[in-house]
Amino acid sequence: MHQLTYRDIESAGExxxxxxxxxxxxPAGPDTTDPAGPPCELWLALEFLQHTGSFKARGALNFLQxxxxxxxxxxxxxxxxxxxNAGLACAWAARRQGVRATVFLPATAPVVKVARLRGYGADVRLVGDxxxxxxxxxxxxxxxxxxxxxxxxxHPLIAAGAGTLLDEIHRRIPDLDTVVVAVGGGGLxxxxxxxxxxxxxxxxxxxxxxxxxxxxxxxAGHPxxxxxxxxxADSLGARRASALALHAAQQGDVRSVVVPDAEIARARQGLWDERRIAVEHGGATALAAMTAGEADSAHYGYRPREGEKVCVVLCGANTDPATLTGPMD
Structure with missing residues (x-):
């Protein structure tokens, strides 16, 4: 398989x-991080505001173009x-480019997603459970x-489209030290x-x-x-990471960490309570790494150095706001 290069991302950006x-x-205040940790400069990348509610619009558009x-x-x-989110992005990009899109879903798919796909002009086929x-x-x-x-x-074109997000962040924060991103199958x-x-x-x-x-x-050294x-799991539930993702993780300065569901739920609720930001659990997973309590483990959460400039990507907003409760302070 073609391994992803920075030139691929430049081409996607064009x-x-x-x-x-x-x-x-x-900019994120100290209320979103562990006050006991070292002070750092924390930014939130609000990519859930992207077309179709997630970063996947970038890759879908690059793929078709x-x-x-x-x-x-x-x-x-x-x-x-x-x-x-991938189906929504594909249907959106296809409509924008005047291309026919046929999207297959299980018959158990939420009615709201089926309706939204059809709203983008997709031919929706419901198959199996x-x-x-x-x-x-x-x-x-x-x-x-x-x-x-x-x-x-x-797919390299899908991943390259997603990579344009980092270049946009870097143009705004040229002295950025660290980007924190959630991983499912590994395209983003x-x-x-x-x-x-x-x-x-x-x-x-x-x-x-x-x-x-x-x-x-x-x-394991392999997928x-x-x-x-x-x-x-609805957005980060890939059973196997892509070879593209593994290759990227084996290059440069990359750290792989995990967080428990309780921290993901807490980070998601905190975004709502403090900022009225409604994201998917997958969208809050990256932020959960900054708030997870047992970061002394090499693979549990992430603790920045003092003065480190960190950007956390909030990547998806296709969620049910009814699951978020509580008054704003």
């Missing part, structure tokens, strides 16, 4: 320039199996119609870590304890299947 929302950055530029996009359009059945039907559809099969994270991480290495920035890869595909791959049991 393709999607002016077509995605520039990331908003907000690259194929359009190369003349390799078939008349049958693009297809993907996903009821989550599990994602694996929808994925199988998607693969068969691509084989029989010639539609271009997209992927939620495991692979892109961000590749760009961060070019800029001399450390990347902290954060996973739930119950969904640690990249952490396990690093320990391995892991069990999934986490409140963030």
């Amino acid at each position: 393709r999607i320039a002016g077509r995605v929302r520039p990331v908003a950055l907000a 690259a194929h359009l530029d190369a003349g390799t996009l078939p008349d049958a359009g693009v297809t993907i199996a996903s009821g989550g 599990e994602y694996a059945e929808a994925a199988s039907a998607c693969a068969e559809f691509a084989a029989t119609t010639g539609a271009l099969a997209s992927h939620a994270y495991d 991480f692979a892109g961000v870590a590749t760009a961060a290495r070019q800029r001399g920035v450390r990347t902290v890869a954060v996973e739930p304890e119950g969904s640690r595909a990249l952490n396990a791959a690093l320990a 391995v299947d892991v069990p999934i049991d986490s409140i963030a």
Whole structure:
């Protein structure tokens, strides 16, 4: 497989320039970190404000534009199996580019997601009760119609699009020391870590304890299947990290850490209580690394050095706000 390079991210930036929302950055006060830890300069990257509510719009747009530029996009359009953020991003990008999109979901998918996909003009196919059945039907559809099969994270064009986020952050914070990002299958991480290495920035890869595909791959030296049991599994529940992600994690200054579900829930609720920011559990996972209590372990949470300039990526907002309660102080 083609390994991701910084030139891939530069090319992605050229393709999607002016077509995605520039990331908003907000300084974070000490109320979002452990007051007992060393003082650092903490920023929040509000990527949940991106089109479709997540960073995945970047990769989806880059993927389609690259194929359009190369003349390799078939008349049958693009297809993907996903009821989550990747499917929404693919449908959005396809509509923007005037491309047909066929999205396969399990019949158990939430009605609100089905409606939103159709609102983006996608041909939605409901198949089976599990994602694996929808994925199988998607693969068969691509084989029989010639539609271009997209992927939620495991493709260089998808990862390169995601990596444009780090370059945007770095332009705003040129002396950034560390970027903290949540990891599922590894598309966002692979892109961000590749760009961060070019800029001399450390990347902290954060996973739930119950969904640690990249952490396990690093320990094994190759991608391995892991069990999934986490409140963030809807967006970070990949059973296996991509080879792209593992390669990126083995280069440069990268640290892989895990956090428990309780800390993820606490970080998510804290964002709502203190800032009225509503993100997915996966979107709050990166911040949970800064607040997790047992950071003395080499792989548990992250504690910055005194004066370190850190940016935490809040990457997805497709959540039910009804699950967030409590008055603002």
